[in-house]
Amino acid sequence: xxxxxxxxxxxxxxxxxxxxxxxxxxxxxxxxxxxxxxxxxxxxxxxxxxxxxxxxxxxxxxxxxxxxxxxxxxxxxxxxxxxxxxxxxxxxxxxxxxxxxxxxxxxxxxxxxxxxxxxxxxxxxxxxxxxxxxxxxxxxxxxxxxxxxxxxxxxxxxxxxxxxxxxxxxxxxxxxxxxxxxxxxxxxxxxxxxxxxxxxxxxxxxxxxxxxxxxxxxxxxxxxxxxxxxxxxxxxxxxxxxxxxxxxxxxxxxxxxxxxxxxxxxxxxxxxxxxxxxxxxxxxxxxxxxxxxxxxxxxxxxxxxxxxxxxxxxxxxxxxxxxxxxxxxxxxxxxxxxxxx
Amino acid sequence: xxxxxxxxxxxxxxxxxxxxxxxxxxxxxxxxxxxxxxxxxxxxxxxxxxxxxxxxxxxxxxxxxxxxxxxxxxxxxxxxxxxxxxxxxxxxxxxxxxxxxxxxxxxxxxxxxxxxxxxxxxxxxxxxxxxxxxxxxxxxxxxxxxxxxxxxxxxxxxxxxxxxxxxxxxxxxxxxxxxxxxxxxxxxxxxxxxxxxxxxxxxxxxxxxxxxxxxxxxxxxxxxxxxxxxxxxxxxxxxxxxxxxxxxxxxxxxxxxxxxxxxxxxxxxxxxxxxxxxxxxxxxxxxxxxxxxxxxxxxxxxxxxxxxxxxxx
Numbered sequence: 001x002x003x004x005x006x007x008x009x010x011x012x013x014x015x016x017x018x019x020x021x022x023x024x025x026x027x028x029x030x031x032x033x034x035x036x037x038x039x040x041x042x043x044x045x046x047x048x049x050x051x052x053x054x055x056x057x058x059x060x061x062x063x064x065x066x067x068x069x070x071x072x073x074x075x076x077x078x079x080x081x082x083x084x085x086x087x088x089x090x091x092x093x094x095x096x097x098x099x100x101x102x103x104x105x106x107x108x109x110x111x112x113x114x115x116x117x118x119x120x121x122x123x124x125x126x127x128x129x130x131x132x133x134x135x136x137x138x139x140x141x142x143x144x145x146x147x148x149x150x151x152x153x154x155x156x157x158x159x160x161x162x163x164x165x166x167x168x169x170x171x172x173x174x175x176x177x178x179x180x181x182x183x184x185x186x187x188x189x190x191x192x193x194x195x196x197x198x199x200x201x202x203x204x205x206x207x208x209x210x211x212x213x214x215x216x217x218x219x220x221x222x223x224x225x226x227x228x229x230x231x232x233x234x235x236x237x238x239x240x241x242x243x244x245x246x247x248x249x250x251x252x253x254x255x256x257x258x259x260x261x262x263x264x265x266x267x268x269x270x271x272x273x274x275x276x277x278x279x280x281x282x283x284x285x286x287x288x289x290x291x292x293x294x295x296x297x298x299x300x301x302x303x304x305x306x307x308x309x310x311x312x313x314x315x316x317x318x319x320x321x322x323x324x325x326x327x328x329x330x331x332x333x334x335x336x337x338x339x340x341x
Numbered sequence: 342x343x344x345x346x347x348x349x350x351x352x353x354x355x356x357x358x359x360x361x362x363x364x365x366x367x368x369x370x371x372x373x374x375x376x377x378x379x380x381x382x383x384x385x386x387x388x389x390x391x392x393x394x395x396x397x398x399x400x401x402x403x404x405x406x407x408x409x410x411x412x413x414x415x416x417x418x419x420x421x422x423x424x425x426x427x428x429x430x431x432x433x434x435x436x437x438x439x440x441x442x443x444x445x446x447x448x449x450x451x452x453x454x455x456x457x458x459x460x461x462x463x464x465x466x467x468x469x470x471x472x473x474x475x476x477x478x479x480x481x482x483x484x485x486x487x488x489x490x491x492x493x494x495x496x497x498x499x500x501x502x503x504x505x506x507x508x509x510x511x512x513x514x515x516x517x518x519x520x521x522x523x524x525x526x527x528x529x530x531x532x533x534x535x536x537x538x539x540x541x542x543x544x545x546x547x548x549x550x551x552x553x554x555x556x557x558x559x560x561x562x563x564x565x566x567x568x569x570x571x572x573x574x575x576x577x578x579x580x581x582x583x584x585x586x587x588x589x590x591x592x593x594x595x596x597x598x599x600x601x602x603x604x605x606x607x608x609x610x611x612x613x614x615x616x617x618x619x620x621x622x623x624x625x626x627x628x629x630x631x632x633x634x635x636x637x638x639x640x641x642x643x644x645x646x647x648x649x650x651x652x653x654x
Contacts (some may be wrong), residue, residue, distance in 0.1 A: 320507070
């Protein structure tokens with residue numbers, strides 16, 4: 001590693017954090033955190049419904065605010081930071097991309113599940129034509145091999161992605177898993193590589209450091225780890241850890257800690273902790289965002305939420321397939337009834 | 342219960358089968374070809390694609406069909422009236438061009454792309470209206486799987502405020518054209534649901550599942566409905582599903598619940614016949630079974646007209 005190499009921190013507190021409060025972040029909360037993070041020198045703030053542009057729905061939760069309202073509110077608070085949005089083709093369309101560009105989005109993160117990068121081709125083309133910076137990321141990446149992830153990332157680079165990488169959507173990775181995958185991707189592309197961690201197995205910061213050591217130059221994190229279930233990589237821990245290891249982030253420590261305190265006070269209902277069910281969802285490799293829904297349906301159908309998570313893992317459910325939870329719960333209940341009868 | 346097979350050979354045509362052309366040899370086109378071959382009413386005289394070395398045209402040729410890599414031009418330049426009807430299994434953007442070229446030739450078109458150009462048809466809902474329209478659009482696989490139930494619910498319950506459809510197809514069952522047409526897929530499916538139900542607030546979402554082995558094609562429907570009786574919902578949904586099974590035997594209701602007094606939640610899985618791809622690819626079957634049903638309806642209507650004409654002669 002050369003001395004004082006830069007790592008770009010993308011703060012997803014106001015996007016992925018929304019999962020933890022059923023997408024109910026309000027205008028004042030967005031304003032307060034965006035102002036604090038901007039003051040701390042956080043370079044990118046990702047904002048929106050947890051599942052991205054256009055995703056507000058009964059399937060994953062109706063957001064308190066519309067996409068336009070969220071983006072315009074945060075845009076007005078930023079003096080230095082760039083405004084980021086997330087979009088998953090199939091959930092958001094070019095209609096929503098136009099809206100985001102109109103609201104002043106600087107950076108678009110286009111996502112696709114691990115093996116489905118070709119779903120992003122159209123949206124990258126659209127963004128390239130409009131000169132908007134766009135990064136590609138693979139969700140639920142633990143479901144594919146390092147070689148396959150590298151191939152899919154190279155495909156997105158070919159479509160025009162200016163950075164590519166992976167999300168550990170289920171919080172399933174251990175540091176060696178990350179090292180292997182980031183190294184494979186690095187060898188396959190020439191654009192910067194990104195990593196997004198979750199903390200189900202208490203590995204989010206360690207995994208992010210492993211990613212940086214393997215050459216990732218964009219890391220996602222959230223204040224207090226604000227995110228579904230066990231939460232995300234904790235921003236105000238990751239930044240000083242990276243600095244101590246010799247990387248530069250351009251973020252000031254005290255204002256960053258102040259922003260995190262503000263997030264805990266103003267945004268967060270329950271500071272993320274690694275609960276028993278979150279450990280199971282991480283082991284099972286299921287998207288953390290399923291947690292609240294699984295808990296509610298498990299209680300209603302009187303089945304063990306851990307059994308639901310393991311069964312969802314066996315079926316390889318991906319984020320967005322929340323409708324499977326009811327089917328799985330009904331089948332588990334029927335099976336339990338049959339065993340008892 | 343063993344679902345009934347589609348229209349048996351018993352009522353096969355007496356005046357020669359309807360000559361059809363297939364445009365596009367991706368997953369949908371190639372699977373459709375296998376279904377056309379089984380139909381007693383349809384005779385595919387040419388398969389027009391782009392690449393003779395590609396999987397689609399190679400399989401079509403192996404099945405004994407005449408193939409061309411000339412695409413739409415080959416169909417337009419056909420001077421020997423080889424076909425009366427074209428199945429367009431290309432992509433939404435290309436369809437408008439194809440229709441502009443085929444319309445002046447007096448050809449009928451059944452469009453399997455989410456183009457929104459033609460008259461939208463769901464066989465169990467408005468199939469009988471299809472023969473009156475020269476360009477019939479089949480919306481999308483998600484539309485074909487959901488609209489029979491949504492239409493039935495909208496007829497029975499007046500207070501539907503919102504409809505949401507989540508379609509999940511397995512990765513190996515989704516070809517390149519569909520992947521590039523995802524935006525059209527979403528928007529056309531939403532328009533179709535609005536048109537068939539009269540409900541203005543509609544959302545359509547699509548998942549492509551990377552699971553291995555692949556999972557069955559499925560749709561999940563969530564509705565917000567005022568004044569809903571759970572028993573009536575189950576009865577309406579079960580009846581609608583049974584009607585779809587008359588031409589798509591793998592159509593199966595998985596869950597049907599009413600939560601909180603106003604939220605209806607229904608999930609459906611569709612198993613295919615395992616023609617081109619294994620049975621998980623019910624997305625191919627639900628739209629292709631609809632395409633064959635609509636084309637056969639036209640062939641029947643034409644045969645019915647032809648009989649009195651001959652008797653008079």
